[in-house]
Amino acid sequence: MTMNKIIHFKLDGVDCQAEKGQYILDAAAANGIWIPSLCNMKGIKPHGSCRICTVKVNGRPMTACTTPVVEGMVVESNTEELNDQRKQILEMLFVEGNHFCPACERSGNCELQALVYRFRVAVPRFAFQFPVRNLDASNPRLIKDHNRCILCKRCIRGIKDKEGRNLFAFRRRGHKVEISLDPELAGSLTDEQAQKAMDICPVGALIRKEKGFDVPIGKRTYDKKPIGSEVEQPTVNE
Amino acid sequence: MKASVQKVLDRYKSDPTRLMDILIDTQSEVGYVPDAAVAQIARSLGISRVDVEQTLSFYHFFNRKPAGEFQVYLNNSVVAEMYGRRKVTEAFEEAAGCRFGQVSDDGLIGLYDTSCIGMNDQEPAALINNVVFTRLTPFRVREIIRDIKAGKKVEDLVVEGAGDGENAGKLVRSMVQNNIRKIGPVLDPEYIPGEALKKITRLTPEQVIQEIKLSNIRGRGGAGFPTGLKWEFCRKAQGIQKYILCNADEGEPGTFKDRVILTELPRLLFEGMAVAGYAVGATEGILYVRYEYRYLQRHLENVLAETRKKKLLGKKIMGKEGFDFDIRIQFGAGAYICGEESALIESAEGKRGEPRDRPPFPVESGYLGCPTVVNNVETLCSAVKIILNGGEWYKSFGTKDSTGTKVLSVSGDCKYPGIYEVEWGFSVNDILDMTGADEPQAVQVGGPSGTLIGPDEFDRILCYSDLATGGSLIIIGKQRDLLKDVVMNFTDFFVEESCGSCVPCRSMTVLFRQKLQKILDGHGVKQDIEDMIAWGPTMKINRCGLGQTAVNPILSSIKNFRHLYEDRIRKDRSFDGGFDLQAAVAESCWAVHRKPLTEENDHE
């Protein structure tokens, strides 16, 4: 195996190393520093749409999930300003959709909920929009609940059929945008694909039918430890 | 229908990157894009139906169901409102017998709102089946609808002879007026096609880039990136195929100068694209034109054909071995965001116009992943003049940091709306004088994404270090309600035009609009103003310029016209909890003759 070229950068004052071409987010994790993210997922092409991983690169806001490290880069992430903006984004996601955690199959495994806990969002500063959104259970294997969808595009980016065609796609634009499932291709959705879709979804917008609460509440991923602790233990007073 | 869709698919060899053209042509054939066509297109292109649908549903000129035999798209820009849009709207609704957003019962007429169509100098204006109708009045509207109902064709409804220059030509036959009011080196009608190309065949590509760099010209599309540098990056980028994309999306409300250049000087533009192609080593160019300018399609195609015939495009241009360059025209389908360069590229590839993450920049990885230069219409036209007269000559115009001239689109409350080519360094005051604006209250510089300035700033200068602008100036007279008529209109525009990808752009713009509406309704409190100021910076972390500037109209009006907000908020409280129980139950209490339960009276 060839060794990738090692380059150096500074993250929140800490000297870090990265492989050439590595994204800031991944390089930070490799150095034991957690940069919060939501629309990003290992193994899927990054998209930079939730903006939560925004850091300042040489003073300019950039998404850590899509920006490769460059030798000598100076990155700020854990600052009061950026953390408050992350919190604002989480709050916006909460008010633009309808998120009722106690009734959600995903509670405890939900990345949005976990981030909201970790960022200690109590009451959003924005007015709840309570949009009227529908729930589509027409597919034999998958329920699509638009109330919970945060439009991260992970299902679009991560799930294709054998010919490389999209099963999921965006419809419309702006605040009217929503996820649609191909009527033709989804008819032959396999159990594995449905499970994959559910696993890819960071929230409870895609739920497999006829199977639920595999892991009881209380024993789920973020019930045990806060999000991000796979990379970095939160400090006591955080 | 199946056969005609198949013909369209064959025309583009079932190439998925030509999905935009396929959908545009399908709609032209069928009138809308029905489910069956979506399925047929998906099958033929080897993509899924939702893939077709995601492009289709992104653009507002595409229809999924019958939208009326005659589709009226009435511009809703702020200047249209100034010039009597409301009465025109009412006249349309009354005459057509349906509301905006609907189709008349007989399926004959569909009425729709649309964002600025690039006719701000002759409002109110509408597109009816792609034909432009300008300076509408209720009287004209009644005439038009009467003639439609009488079975006339849309082409026969335009006022013959109203358009000037090429607008009056056989291939355009439009009532649009150019309104060219000040001419400089770019708009100079004495231009002879081919001279610049002749000149560059004696130069190396590097020398061409050097001359452009020497001129210090910066992009005229708004962002102001140095053009010479952009070309150099692209020249040096790795790639067998490279592309020149000309950005003629011109969607910033109040901008219409590219429309005039496309009408009167398309040869100059094509020559500019060829010069850029030579400089960076690209053999293919795409002119991306907004859907609203489809009335120019036949004219542009005709000039392209003529230019090829003269050997100013095609193989061995000017007889020079290896100098090959040709151009195709790509139309959009209604989406302001497609003016953003990476969204423009996505759209030209047949996709949703969602901006890309950068890096990589288009000069490294653009159209179809190849190194691509995206330049504004005016930038490319200016490049021709720089090549002809030299970079030093160009620097004799303008200021030290902003060289050359700028074609301005001026509209709103002034006597002479139109386009003016001025040297950089003009002050806003000069412009107000020049255009006959007697009682300005404010000027919106650079369109909604720019800055709203008041009289104490009218001595500011148009240049990259002070008021940088893509050239739109909207003059707002004293008689206007700045917040209601202008700021709200701009905010609606951004809500409508966001691509929806970034959370703050998609969501916070809506929240700001709500706050503004609350203030306009007289329910606002001081905290609402403070909130907006506090939340504003979060918009700077959006991916592209649209989101980054979407709340500028509100923020810059708070900054420069704060009293307008202060006047409208409630003075009796500085904070509001968002919900007033007393008020909410007041009506039902009245109905059942009970007093609301409050702390004071709940022991009674």
Ligand SMILES: Cc1cc2nc3c(=O)[nH]c(=O)nc-3n(C[C@H](O)[C@H](O)[C@H](O)COP(=O)(O)O)c2cc1C
């Ligand atoms: C939302 C948005 C809309 C834009 N619209 C246009 C446009 O209509 N025309 C244009 O030339 N540039 C537009 N731009 C700027 C382009 O992204 C790009 O900078 C420009 O086309 C580059 O050409 P130039 O360097 O010649 O100016 C827009 C940018 C943004 C963010």
Ligand code: SF4
């Ligand atoms: S800022 Fe707005 S328009 Fe630009 S990419 Fe983000 S969501 Fe789309």
